[in-house]
Amino acid sequence: MSTAPAGAPSKLGLGGGVSRPFRTTATEVAERRAHSRHTSMFMRMLIRAAMLRRGRAASALLAMIVAAAVATAMMNLYVDVQAKLRTEFRNYGANVVVVAKSGGENAARPSLPAGAVSNIESVLGSKAQAVPFAYAVARTRDGQSVVVVGTDLRRAQQLNRWWKVTPYFDVRLIPPDKNWIPPHSALVGVRAASVVTPGRQPFELTFEGQTITLEPGGILQTGAAEDSRIYLDQSEFQIWTGVTPTTIEVAVNGSPEEIQQGMKQLAAALPNADVRPVRQIMEGEANVLNKTRATLYASATLVVLTSALCVLATLIGWVFDRRRDFAIMKALGASERLINTFFAAEAAALGVVGALFGFCIGIGVAAWIGRANFHAPVVPRFAVFPYVLAGSVAVALISAVLPIGLLRHVQPAIILRGE
Amino acid sequence: MFPRLVYESFRRQTRRKLLAGIAITLGVAVATSMIAVATDIGDKINRELRTYGANLVVTPQEDTLDVEIGGINLKPPSDGAFLNEADLPRIRGTFWHHNIVGFSPMLPVVVKVSKADGASGDNARSDNTQDVTLLGTYFNKTLTFGKEDFTTGVRITHPWWKVEAKQGSCGDGAQPRPGRVEDSPANVTTTSSSDLKETSNCGWPNDNSQDVLLGERLAAKLGKHPGDNIGVNGHPLTISGILSTGSAEDDQIVAPLALAQQILGKPGAVRRVYVSALTKPPDALSARDPKTMTPEVYDRWYCSPYVESIAYQLQEAIPHSHAEQIRQVAQNEGTVLSRIKGLMLLVTLAALFASALAVSAAMATAIFERRVEIGLMKALGAGNVVVSAVFFAEALLLALIGGIAGFTAGSLLARQIGRSIFNSQISIQPVLFPIIIAIAVFVTFAGSAAAIRRAVKFDPVFALRGEA
Numbered sequence: 107m108s109t110a111p112a113g114a115p116s117k118l119g120l121g122g123g124v125s126r127p128f129r130t131t132a133t134e135v136a137e138r139r140a141h142s143r144h145t146s147m148f149m150r151m152l153i154r155a156a157m158l159r160r161g162r163a164a165s166a167l168l169a170m171i172v173a174a175a176v177a178t179a180m181m182n183l184y185v186d187v188q189a190k191l192r193t194e195f196r197n198y199g200a201n202v203v204v205v206a207k208s209g210g211e212n213a214a215r216p217s218l219p220a221g222a223v224s225n226i227e228s229v230l231g232s233k234a235q236a237v238p239f240a241y242a243v244a245r246t247r248d249g250q251s252v253v254v255v256g257t258d259l260r261r262a263q264q265l266n267r268w269w270k271v272t273p274y275f276d277v278r279l280i281p282p283d284k285n286w287i288p289p290h291s292a293l294v295g296v297r298a299a300s301v302v303t304p305g306r307q308p309f310e311l312t313f314e315g316q317t318i319t320l321e322p323g324g325i326l327q328t329g330a331a332e333d334s335r336i337y338l339d340q341s342e343f344q345i346w347t348g349v350t351p352t353t354i355e356v357a358v359n360g361s362p363e364e365i366q367q368g369m370k371q372l373a374a375a376l377p378n379a380d381v382r383p384v385r386q387i388m389e390g391e392a393n394v395l396n397k398t399r400a401t402l403y404a405s406a407t408l409v410v411l412t413s414a415l416c417v418l419a420t421l422i423g424w425v426f427d428r429r430r431d432f433a434i435m436k437a438l439g440a441s442e443r444l445i446n447t448f449f450a451a452e453a454a455a456l457g458v459v460g461a462l463f464g465f466c467i468g469i470g471v472a473a474w475i476g477r478a479n480f481h482a483p484v485v486p487r488f489a490v491f492p493y494v495l496a497g498s499v500a501v502a503l504i505s506a507v508l509p510i511g512l513l514r515h516v517q518p519a520i521i522l523r524g525e
Numbered sequence: 526m527f528p529r530l531v532y533e534s535f536r537r538q539t540r541r542k543l544l545a546g547i548a549i550t551l552g553v554a555v556a557t558s559m560i561a562v563a564t565d566i567g568d569k570i571n572r573e574l575r576t577y578g579a580n581l582v583v584t585p586q587e588d589t590l591d592v593e594i595g596g597i598n599l600k601p602p603s604d605g606a607f608l609n610e611a612d613l614p615r616i617r618g619t620f621w622h623h624n625i626v627g628f629s630p631m632l633p634v635v636v637k638v639s640k641a642d643g644a645s646g647d648n649a650r651s652d653n654t655q656d657v658t659l660l661g662t663y664f665n666k667t668l669t670f671g672k673e674d675f676t677t678g679v680r681i682t683h684p685w686w687k688v689e690a691k692q693g694s695c696g697d698g699a700q701p702r703p704g705r706v707e708d709s710p711a712n713v714t715t716t717s718s719s720d721l722k723e724t725s726n727c728g729w730p731n732d733n734s735q736d737v738l739l740g741e742r743l744a745a746k747l748g749k750h751p752g753d754n755i756g757v758n759g760h761p762l763t764i765s766g767i768l769s770t771g772s773a774e775d776d777q778i779v780a781p782l783a784l785a786q787q788i789l790g791k792p793g794a795v796r797r798v799y800v801s802a803l804t805k806p807p808d809a810l811s812a813r814d815p816k817t818m819t820p821e822v823y824d825r826w827y828c829s830p831y832v833e834s835i836a837y838q839l840q841e842a843i844p845h846s847h848a849e850q851i852r853q854v855a856q857n858e859g860t861v862l863s864r865i866k867g868l869m870l871l872v873t874l875a876a877l878f879a880s881a882l883a884v885s886a887a888m889a890t891a892i893f894e895r896r897v898e899i900g901l902m903k904a905l906g907a908g909n910v911v912v913s914a915v916f917f918a919e920a921l922l923l924a925l926i927g928g929i930a931g932f933t934a935g936s937l938l939a940r941q942i943g944r945s946i947f948n949s950q951i952s953i954q955p956v957l958f959p960i961i962i963a964i965a966v967f968v969t970f971a972g973s974a975a976a977i978r979r980a981v982k983f984d985p986v987f988a989l990r991g992e993a
Binding site: 197298329406424475 | 544548551552555558559562566569570573574576577578581582588589590591592593594683684685687769770771772849850851852853854855856857860861864865867868869871872873875876878879880882883886887889890891893894938942945946947
């Protein structure tokens with residue numbers, strides 16, 4: 107079978123002179139072969155074996171690639187999905203609250219220091235979102251008590267994404283750097299609105315003798331305490347009431363340990379404040395995340411095991427199929443060690459090539475799953491590669507050595523006779 | 526002759542058949558368990574999401590504004606409207622009552638707490654008292670609707686509430702996990718409550734008692750411990766445990782509902798009810814207003830467990846009420862749920878792909894090894910169709926046997942996964958069985974087809990001379 111491609115590099119000893127442009131005599135060929143290194147024969151056997159039974163070798167390699175790809179994708183997903191899900195869980199809002207300590211020098215009206223929000227953001231960096239809240243009880247014109255909250259409305263809405271806000275005007279007209287509520291208007295909770303401003307008319311509120319006239323800028327609906335409140339911009343609120351923020355809601359992103367660490371840092375940075383976890387949010391998140399992780403782990407294990415099995419089945423078939431090669435080598439006087447090395451090297455090469463291709467494909471699959479499901483690609487984890495490589499080579503070696511072990515005691519003559 | 530060929534092939538080549546059969550069994554087992562887990566994960570995660578607490582709140586229709594900052598209610602206690610406690614069991618009579626995991630009525634009352642010991646509280650001076658909110662609720666109350674008994678209360682709807690009992694009263698001090706949502710809401714308390722009763726409720730007060738829980742910050746302020754007495758409006762009450770919730774209740778007293786009603790002087794009064802329900806993620810239909818729907822659409826909307834339609838049904842069940850979704854909980858669970866479901870779907874696809882490949886690889890190998898046999902058959906005059914038929918018949922037999930074994934193994938595996946991860950059964954739909962068998966047969970055929978075709982095309986002379 108003259109399958110050697112024309113112009114193949116002769117230093118590999120591949121072409122053997124058959125297709126060289128000039129003629130060579132048999133003695134020249136023999137001489138050259140005698141002087142070339144022994145490894146060239148070994149390499150030649152390896153490569154020719156792959157070339158001659160292209161179909162079988164390709165299907166073994168394909169199985170290897172698919173298995174490595176699936177394994178890579180599952181490992182990547184397992185590592186990255188937790189971070190992805192944590193981001194989703196931050197939609198539940200703040201998981202830490204910072205509350206001014208009651209007591210101290212200003213027992214009647216505890217408040218947080220002026221720079222508390224920027225302080226929190228500098229301590230926790232970009233992984234946290236902090237929104238201050240200041241509360242006061244004002245009276246409407248007919249003497250009804252209503253809770254008024256001063257806050258950064260844009261941030262509050264970013265933190266609490268479940269807030270359903272129906273603006274009374276086109277939000278798109280407001281420049282993005284401005285607070286979307288225009289001056290002298292307020293975000294009115296849906297229940298407060300029915301009391302304070304049933305016909306969307308401007309309304310008056312009084313706090314400690316100070317009266318303010320506000321226009322309803324939008325209706326807020328949450329199904330919780332917010333529905334009975336009126337939200338104002340912080341600076342306007344402070345000018346009117348003089349009340350400074352008493353509560354800062356913080357959404358900290360990260361693992362439970364990172365959140366604990368962040369809370370410790372916050373407590374150290376703000377000695378006059380209580381830093382408390384929102385247990386409802388933290389425990390719900392931990393619970394759901396743990397279950398998901400466990401399920402994903404079980405599935406990933408199953409998938410990786412199945413694909414390893416697939417490789418094992420294919421490779422064992424491939425090696426078993428070549429028992430004639432094995433018999434010929436043995437009949438020509440090859441030592442058992444050489445034969446083992448030969449098949450092992452072949453399997454290892456297959457494992458390495460399969461792992462390389464499979465890793466690239468697997469990264470792509472993981473990225474696609476991330477994009478399809480979480481709308482953000484899964485970041486490739488190259489730390490996974492050594493595991494995939496080691497796993498592929500190990501599976502390949504096992505499937506090469508297993509049939510050889512079975513064939514060891516068989517006489518080469520029996521195999522060559524086709525029995 | 527044909528059945529004999531197939532039979533003898535199985536009898537004489539047991540090893541090869543066993544290998545292929547094992548591959549099919551394993552592939553089908555993985556596929557079955559993954560499909561079962563993926564179809565059930567939505568329901569399981571939905572139940573786990575209930576640890577975020579109630580997603581619906583029922584309030585009186587004609588309610589006045591809440592004036593409440595940081596858990597301290599500034600509204601006069603008798604102000605506003607109330608719901609009737611006697612109406613609450615009707616929640617179990619709504620269309621989606623199987624989806625309602627639990628509910629807790631709440632009745633906040635402002636009380637005066639003496640800072641001194643309860644024993645001397647009767648003659649405490651007025652400057653020695655403090656206004657505190659006392660919250661009346663169900664802890665783990667058994668109610669009856671129709672012929673059915675069920676248990677509900679904050680231990681189910683507020684699973685993050687933790688109670689620290691008097692030392693030694695709660696076994697080894699380990700907190701059993703309350704609010705564990707079992708498969709059916711009817712037996713939500715079968716395991717947890719019976720365990721808890723044996724350990725004297727671990728600090729949780731009995732719903733018929735005069736015992737209270739003290740919020741942890743309030744307890745620290747007053748210097749009280751479990752087992753102490755506290756004077757509430759001059760009456761000494763026993764503190765059965767210290768409550769930690771991480772929110773407003775830490776500054777409050779939490780008492781059985783009947784006690785709060787007695788203090789307020791309004792028997793049967795409930796300010797609001799928190800309802801925890803399993804819901805379907807919102808879609809285009811859920812957002813529509815039921816008033817504008819055609820009767821058919823309305824029926825479909827009414828019979829889907831959307832949070833909106835459950836709210837509507839609660840409103841129907843309880844007179845003069847207004848039910849509203851708690852958007853923080855209700856709106857987010859849909860996203861989390863669909864993300865996790867989507868993830869599992871994609872992982873299941875990967876698993877199906879991998880197991881299909883494993884089965885085809887095993888089949889291809891098994892057939893390729895039998896070229897000599899094919900050569901012999903062809904040399905004796907068998908046509909391509911007959912040879913292929915023999916191999917396909919063998920593949921069909923293997924697929925059926927492997928499929929049945931794999932389905933059984935996969936069901937057990939899925940059950941094991943469900944029990945170890947979610948503490949509940951993963952139900953396997955019987956309809957899955959024919960689907961799985963069909964997939965197994967299809968994949969086995971597809972895996973064999975290429976190998977059979979190649980084997981059949983092979984010249985029998987080369988095959989018999991062993992030059993393949």
